[in-house]
Amino acid sequence: MVTERLKEIAERAVQFAMKQKVDQAQASAFLVDDALTRFANSQIHQNVAQKSGGAILKVILNKRISTIRVGTLEEEEIKKAVVEAVKIAKASSPSKEFKSLPEPEKWTPIKGAFDEETAYCEPKYRAEKVREAIETAHSKSPDVKAVAGYFSTGSMAYAVANSLGVSAWADMSITYMKTTVISKSGTSEGFGAAEKYSRRIKDIEPSLLAEDAAEKSVKSINPVKLNPGEYEVVLSPLAVATLLMFVGYVGFSANAYQDGQSFVKYNLNQQVFDSKLTVKDDARDFKTLYTVPVDGEGVPKKALELISNGFVSEKSICYNSFTAGKENKKSTGHAALPIGDYYGERSGPFNMIVKAGDATLDEAIAETKHGIFITTVHYVNPVEPTKVILTGLTRDGTFLIENGNISKPIVNMRFTDSMLSAFKDIPLISKQVEMVRRTTVPMMKLKKLRFVGISAY
Amino acid sequence: MSSDFGKIALEEAEKKGASYADIRISEILNENLTVKNGEPETVSLSQEKGFGVRVIVNGAWGFAGSIDLNKEEIKKTVERAVSIAKASGLLKKKEAVLARDRPRKDKYATSFKKDPFKIALEQKLDTLVQAGRILKEQSQLIKASYTHYHGFRENKLFISNEGAEINQQITWCGGGLSAIAVKGGEMQTRSYPSPFRGDFSTSGYEFFESLALLDHAKEVGQELLKLFEAEKCPSSEMDLILYGDQLALQIHESCGHPTELDRALGTEADYAGTSFLTPEKLGKFRYGSEKVNIVADATVPKGLGTFGYDDEGTQAKKVYLIKEGTFVGYQSSRETVAELKLKESSGGMRADSPLALPIIRMTNINLLPGDWRAEEIVEDTRDGILITTNRSWSIDDRRINFQFGTEIGWRIKNGSRENMIKNPTYMGVTPQFWGSCDAISNDNWKMWGTPNCGKGVPGQVMYVGHGCGTARFRKVHAGLIK
Numbered sequence: 001m002v003t004e005r006l007k008e009i010a011e012r013a014v015q016f017a018m019k020q021k022v023d024q025a026q027a028s029a030f031l032v033d034d035a036l037t038r039f040a041n042s043q044i045h046q047n048v049a050q051k052s053g054g055a056i057l058k059v060i061l062n063k064r065i066s067t068i069r070v071g072t073l074e075e076e077e078i079k080k081a082v083v084e085a086v087k088i089a090k091a092s093s094p095s096k097e098f099k100s101l102p103e104p105e106k107w108t109p110i111k112g113a114f115d116e117e118t119a120y121c122e123p124k125y126r127a128e129k130v131r132e133a134i135e136t137a138h139s140k141s142p143d144v145k146a147v148a149g150y151f152s153t154g155s156m157a158y159a160v161a162n163s164l165g166v167s168a169w170a171d172m173s174i175t176y177m178k179t180t181v182i183s184k185s186g187t188s189e190g191f192g193a194a195e196k197y198s199r200r201i202k203d204i205e206p207s208l209l210a211e212d213a214a215e216k217s218v219k220s221i222n223p224v225k226l227n228p229g230e231y232e233v234v235l236s237p238l239a240v241a242t243l244l245m246f247v248g249y250v251g252f253s254a255n256a257y258q259d260g261q262s263f264v265k266y267n268l269n270q271q272v273f274d275s276k277l278t279v280k281d282d283a284r285d286f287k288t289l290y291t292v293p294v295d296g297e298g299v300p301k302k303a304l305e306l307i308s309n310g311f312v313s314e315k316s317i318c319y320n321s322f323t324a325g326k327e328n329k330k331s332t333g334h335a336a337l338p339i340g341d342y343y344g345e346r347s348g349p350f351n352m353i354v355k356a357g358d359a360t361l362d363e364a365i366a367e368t369k370h371g372i373f374i375t376t377v378h379y380v381n382p383v384e385p386t387k388v389i390l391t392g393l394t395r396d397g398t399f400l401i402e403n404g405n406i407s408k409p410i411v412n413m414r415f416t417d418s419m420l421s422a423f424k425d426i427p428l429i430s431k432q433v434e435m436v437r438r439t440t441v442p443m444m445k446l447k448k449l450r451f452v453g454i455s456a457y
Numbered sequence: 458m459s460s461d462f463g464k465i466a467l468e469e470a471e472k473k474g475a476s477y478a479d480i481r482i483s484e485i486l487n488e489n490l491t492v493k494n495g496e497p498e499t500v501s502l503s504q505e506k507g508f509g510v511r512v513i514v515n516g517a518w519g520f521a522g523s524i525d526l527n528k529e530e531i532k533k534t535v536e537r538a539v540s541i542a543k544a545s546g547l548l549k550k551k552e553a554v555l556a557r558d559r560p561r562k563d564k565y566a567t568s569f570k571k572d573p574f575k576i577a578l579e580q581k582l583d584t585l586v587q588a589g590r591i592l593k594e595q596s597q598l599i600k601a602s603y604t605h606y607h608g609f610r611e612n613k614l615f616i617s618n619e620g621a622e623i624n625q626q627i628t629w630c631g632g633g634l635s636a637i638a639v640k641g642g643e644m645q646t647r648s649y650p651s652p653f654r655g656d657f658s659t660s661g662y663e664f665f666e667s668l669a670l671l672d673h674a675k676e677v678g679q680e681l682l683k684l685f686e687a688e689k690c691p692s693s694e695m696d697l698i699l700y701g702d703q704l705a706l707q708i709h710e711s712c713g714h715p716t717e718l719d720r721a722l723g724t725e726a727d728y729a730g731t732s733f734l735t736p737e738k739l740g741k742f743r744y745g746s747e748k749v750n751i752v753a754d755a756t757v758p759k760g761l762g763t764f765g766y767d768d769e770g771t772q773a774k775k776v777y778l779i780k781e782g783t784f785v786g787y788q789s790s791r792e793t794v795a796e797l798k799l800k801e802s803s804g805g806m807r808a809d810s811p812l813a814l815p816i817i818r819m820t821n822i823n824l825l826p827g828d829w830r831a832e833e834i835v836e837d838t839r840d841g842i843l844i845t846t847n848r849s850w851s852i853d854d855r856r857i858n859f860q861f862g863t864e865i866g867w868r869i870k871n872g873s874r875e876n877m878i879k880n881p882t883y884m885g886v887t888p889q890f891w892g893s894c895d896a897i898s899n900d901n902w903k904m905w906g907t908p909n910c911g912k913g914v915p916g917q918v919m920y921v922g923h924g925c926g927t928a929r930f931r932k933v934h935a936g937l938i939k
Contacts, residue, residue, distance in 0.1 A: 036915055037544070040724040044545040048520040048915070049537050050812040054505070065497065071505035071524050084502065091578040092500045093586055123519075123544035131548055148726040150914045180727040193727070260600040260639035345499060378730070383849040383862050383882065386644040389938060391851045391860050395730075414851075414858055414884070416937050452937050453884050455858040456733070 002031055003169040005073075006159035009055060013078050014161045017059050020086045024060040024101045026162040028296060028338035029053070029073060033119070034154025034174075037126040042134045042147045044127060056296075056338050059085045060101065063094035099325030104165040107300040110172075110284060113291045118173035118201040119155035126151045129177070129206045136210035137181045141218045143190070147210070149179040153201055158338045160298035168298040172291060175201045179209040180396065181217035188223070189457065190409065192216025193376055193396040195238060197289050197435045216375055216397035223409040226400060228451045232371030234364045234401065235444050239374045241436035243390065244279070244352060247419050248439075250385040252281070252306050252316055253348040254323035254334075261385045263420060264312045273310040274426035278355035280305050281318065281334075287433065287440045288351035294333065297321055301333040306349060320347040353440040357429025364428045364445040366404040372413070372449075373399040373406055388419040393455060411457060417450040462531055463616040466510050469535040471618060475512040475542070477555065478535075479621070481768060482508040482526065483613035483811040486574065490581055490606040490632075495590035497582060507811040510538045511769075516552035517545035522812030555791040556802055558771050560620035565765025566628070568758075569661025573608035573630040576662045581606050588634055588670040595678030598638040598685075602678075604670060605654040606632040607908065608662075609920070613811070621770040629761055629920065631657030631906060634670050636678055640685045645879065647681035647864055649673045651702035652847050657906030657920065658759045680865065683877055690866065690881040692936030696841030697883055698834055698929045703863050704824065705905040705923035706847050711887045712744075712751050713822040713921070715856035716778045717805070718787035720817075722796060728914050730854025733887065734784055736797055742784040745891030750825040751779040753788050753803055760821035760922035761906030764807075768815035771804035778822070782892075790817050809917040816913050821904065823924030827897025831927040834896045836872040842935060843867050843874060844881045860884040860937060882937040890930055898926035 009029040017025035035049035054071040055078050066088035070081045130151055137147045157171035176197040183190040194212035196204055235243070249256075256262040263272070283292050283301035294300055297320060306316045319327075320335035322345070334347040365373065372394075380392030393414050399406045425447035433442045463480045470478035484506040491499040508531070509522035519542025523534045585604040592602035608630040615623045633655020635648035650656045650668060658664045699707055714720065715732040723731055734742065755764055755773035764773055769791055778786045787793070788805040806815040835843060844866035852859035866881035867874045908920040 034915075035541070038727070038914055039548070040726055041550070041722075042548075043550040044548045045518070045724050046520070046814055046816075046914075047518060047541045047545040048522075048814050049541060050509075050522040050915075051534075052507070052522075052524055052810075052812050054524070065500060067499065067501040069501065069503035069505075071503075071507060073524075081504070088500055088502065088578055091582070092497050093582055095496050095498065097496065123541045124547070127544040127547045134548070146723060146726070148723065150727060152915075178727055182723070182726060258601075259637050261637060261644060266642045378854050379851045381849050381851050383938065384644070384880065386639070386642060391849065391862075391937075393851065393853045393858065395854055412853060412858075414853075414860060416860065416882075450939070453858060453860070453934075455853045455855075456886065457855065457857075 002157045003159060003171050006031060006157055007167060007169050009073055010159045010161040011167060013055060013057055013082060014163050016079055017082045018163050020082065022059040022061045022086060024163050026058040026101050027055060028158055028160040029055045030158035030338045032156045032339055034152060035123065036150055036152040037123065037130055038150040039130050040148040044130060047123060057082055057085050059089050061089040063096065063098050064089045064092040065095055065098060066092055097326050098322060101162045101164055102166060102297050102299045102321040102331050105300050107168055107293050110291050110293045113172035113199055114155065115173040115200045118153055118175045118199065121153035121201055126153060133179050133206035133210040136207040137214040140211060140214035141183065143183040143185050143218050143221060144181055144214055145184040146182045147179065151177040156339050160294065160296065162298060166298035168294040170292040170294055173199050175204055177204050177206060177209060179213045181213040183217040183221055185221045188221045190217045190221035191396045192220060197437060220397040220409040223411045225454055226410045226413065228453055230448045230450050232368050233446050233449045234368060234371060234373045235446065236375045237434040237436055237441045237443055239377045240441040240444050241439040242377050242380050243419060244439050244441060246380055246382060246390055247388055248349040248352050250382050250388055252318050253346055254317050254319040255346045257317050258323060258326060263386055263388050264316050266386065267312055269311065269313050271310040272312050272420055273307055273423045275310045276357060276426050276429055277307050277310050277423060279307040280353050281349040281351050282353055283351040285353055287353055289435050290350055290438065296335040296338045299331045299333040304332055318347050318349050323347055350438050352438065354433065354442055356431045356433050356442050359428040359430050361430060361443050364443060365401055365406060368401040369403060371401045373401055383416060390419055391416040412455040413451045414453040415449055416452045422446050422449050460614060460616055460622060462526060463614060465528060466531050466535050467616060467618045469532050470512050470539065473539045474514050475539060477513040477618065479615065479617035480508055480510050481613055481615050481811055483611055486610045488608040490585055492585040492589045492604045494593050494602055495586050505810060509811050510535050512538045512542050513553050514539055514542035515546045517542050517549050518553050519545060520814045553792060554795045556795040558791055558802060560617060561770060561772060562622045564624045566626040567659040567763060569628055571662035573628065573662045574610060584670055588674040591674035592634055592636050592678045595675065596682050598640050598682060599636050599678060600639050602636040604634045606665060607654060607657065615768065615770055617770055623766045623770055625765050627659065627764055629657055629659045630662060630665050631655050632665050632668060634674060634677060636681050638681050643685065645681055645684040647677050648846055649677045651905060653909060657761050657908050658904065659761060659763045660759050684865065684879045687877040687879040690878045690936040694932045694934055696838050696929060696931050697933040697935060698838060698841060698843040698927060700843060700845040700927045702905050703845050703847050704925045704928055706850060708751065708822055708824050708923050708925060709907060710850060710852045711856055711859055712778060713819045716787050717817045718789040718793040721787065722793060729912055733855045733857050738784055740785055743782060744779050744784040744888055745782045746894050747782045748827055748897055749779050749782045749891050749894050752777050752823050752825065753820050754823055755804055755820035757821050757924060760904045761908065761920045762820035762922040767804040767806045768808050769806045771802045774804050776803045788817055788819060807919055809919050813917050818919045819910060819921040821922035821924060824897065826899035826902045826926060829896045829898050830900045831898040834898060834927055834929050835869055835874055838869045838929065839871055841869045842878060842881060843869055857887050880938055881935065883933050883935040884937055885933055893931040894928055895931055896929040902926040
């Protein structure tokens with residue numbers, strides 16, 4: 001088994017590091033084997049597979065910490081890297097705030113997160129499913145001009161060990177598909193997109209995604225311009241997911257909290273959001289995509305209530321062992337996973353799950369007199385983190401709601417608003433939730449979102 | 458780097474029916490140092506090596522990469538790439554065709570005086586620790602100071618079955634400092650010389666030394682504190698003077714990305730988006746004012762996007778994207794220029810890892826100098842703002858509507874720089890915005906390095922450069938935060 005091999009590599013690396021007379025050592029070994037078929041203009045144009053892996057070695061010597069990441073699982077190469085890590089630690093300066101690597105805690109593996117069919121999917125299968133998506137989209141309307149997207153299948157596994165006795169591992173399969181449909185009538189173009197994420201390839205139904213994307217695309221031809229201003233909005237799960245990920249990134253990371261960048265710091269035990277909003281971070285819940293039992297330091301993932309009926313508190317904060325040590329706390333199991341280095345050593349929520357409501361999308365539309373239905377948001381970035389002011393644009397189908405009905409497509413609009421204000425009044429939350437990247441989210445209706453500009457299409 | 462493994466791959470690919478095949482074998486070193494509040498937070502070295510094989514079989518593409526560089530794995534990986542290409546062929550609408558490019562045999566290395574990987578770690582950390590402490594000591598309001606160093610080296614070998622064999626070494630380094638201060642729930646940040654970890658250049662350690670972090674730490678801290686007393690950015694239409702890295706990012710987002718030919722041809726439609734600069738506009742479309750000349754130039758010394766050859770063996774070159782305001786060129790690859798029947802690739806294909814497929818990436822996208830001195834632009838402005846150091850950015854998927862925010866700005870009234878302003882933001886529409894550009898400086902032009910440009914699925918992060926000075930834009934909508 002891959003995880004057995006990784007566990008052995010990590011444990012051996014720690015043993016070797018301790019022989020170099022360091023105070024503490026941690027090693028993680030990982031393997032990612034994935035493939036992705038990408039299509040555009042209704043044909044496959046990029047079709048790739050990669051087997052990547054490596055080890056991350058951390059040694060501590062008199063509070064001097066060094067980390068080496070090597071892109072290999074060869075034992076001799078890893079040993080060389082350990083020696084290099086020790087050299088670097090000796091040359092470094094002490095980090096006074098470092099307390100200790102985590103002590104071992106009881107953990108249990110997660111069964112059922114790895115699906116062989118998904119992990120070892122053949123390119124021919126992906127190509128056939130892509131064909132299904134393309135043909136379905138084109139069959140929906142003669143206005144469908146081009147179909148784009150991607151379909152990924154694969155697996156990841158990692159193991160972590162440290163000199164205090166931690167030895168833990170995780171593995172899972174992962175698959176996702178996105179379909180973007182571009183339509184055209186006269187000189188006007190329409191856009192629509194749909195995405196699906198799962199650990200099991202059987203859950204990916206290309207024709208459903210293609211139908212959804214094609215419908216939005218065709219309906220968004222000939223959009224009209226709406227003046228900027230404040231509007232009621234109905235957000236699809238895709239849009240909710242993106243906004244919520246930013247709230248999580250800037251708000252619930254201990255790094256942001258300790259630097260004074262997190263809104264939680266200034267709103268402890270206060271109701272910041274609508275009382276209907278409850279969000280937990282729980283990696284063991286099968287509703288979340290990245291179902292893993294331990295974090296990148298081998299600490300069991302703890303379920304945290306990030307937002308509880310609109311309230312945030314100290315319990316909302318996600319710690320790794322370093323940030324926890326600074327406050328004499330224990331890690332909550334939110335160290336970054338060793339499979340990617342996008343967030344570096346920043347701790348944070350990776351499995352946000354929003355509590356479902358009792359509404360449906362149709363009800364949300366029906367109860368809106370004059371508002372906007374946003375299917376996707378694009379290029380969202382924080383403008384001011386302590387107030388969670390985000391800016392971004394609508395994309396792939398934006399529609400005007402008038403008197404309880406979707407009346408017409410509108411030109412994409414730019415929003416710039418505080419999410420503390422936007423999520424303060426949420427009249428409706430759907431009972432259906434969807435897995436979208438690192439979140440599991442429902443549709444939401446917001447009482448107001450501030451738009452500052454419009455695009456050209 | 459030995460070509461033996463590469464030749465095995467090419468022979469194997471041809472045996473299995475590939476009409477075209479190339480292989481990149483590469484090793485990448487990254488040294489990342491972050492010091493927080495004067496204490497090391499990240500002292501990290503990463504070493505990545507592996508190879509990636511690209512094949513065309515029956516007119517369709519396949520790619521596979523692996524970290525295990527041995528004969529058996531190379532054969533397996535070639536087989537995987539070929540089987541992927543055959544699957545691609547199931548949906549083929551047109552043949553993959555590459556524009557001609559003379560196969561080269563060459564060696565190239567970016568130049569440096571002091572090898573960043575031979576400078577002692579203690580020396581680098583000493584600078585970062587001292588600068589971080591000076592910055593943090595400026596006030597108790599400063600919650601965190603960060604100082605950064607990043608050194609990069611890639612040694613790579615590119616071989617194709619057309620006969621190319623190119624060895625390259627790319628070395629770059631740089632760094633910077635930043636601090637976050639909080640007062641009464643208001644957060645401000647200030648960075649030097651640019652945000653998001655600093656400025657970078659294909660140079661040696663001498664570039665990091667030239668940043669003189671120790672000399673700037675105190676000034677940055679003091680300027681940060683002044684932001685709490687600064688006026689809010691006024692909300693109105695006014696003249697906007699962009700300086701330094703903010704002008705670089707404006708070029709990156711509103712000219713760099715929309716002139717990528719893969720976007721214009723729709724192949725990034727599912728993720729980053731397409732481009733308003735569609736092929737029928739080439740050579741005709743009025744992108745900006747006559748003052749605006751923008752080039753993609755992979756040959757400019759010390760640019761972060763400088764190299765000898767791209768990742769499909771095309772020699773580095775300089776091409777005009779915008780000439781006297783007219784859209785005249787794309788950043789391209791051999792396949793995309795063949796599709797448009799253009800003469801040759803601009804040499805823009807790069808991958809961020811040996812395991813990743815090369816895609817069209819910016820090289821150095823430079824706004825050529827104008828005929829003003831930077832100070833003359835200020836003196837000539839009656840009512841406006843001068844802003845610098847990016848804090849936030851966002852642009853739509855065709856690169857038309859954008860919004861940027863910066864760390865700091867100053868009111869300009871009757872030709873003089875007056876009060877400091879905080880949280881400046883502005884918004885615009887690309888062709889109108891560049892159409893309103895009426896002054897570009899020539900005395901403070903420099904290369905800025907952006908090491909974190911994201912693109913593609915699976916996502917890749919590339920290092921690119923932007924040369925510019927200071928420029929003025931008339932009647933821009935500023936002050937968007939309530």
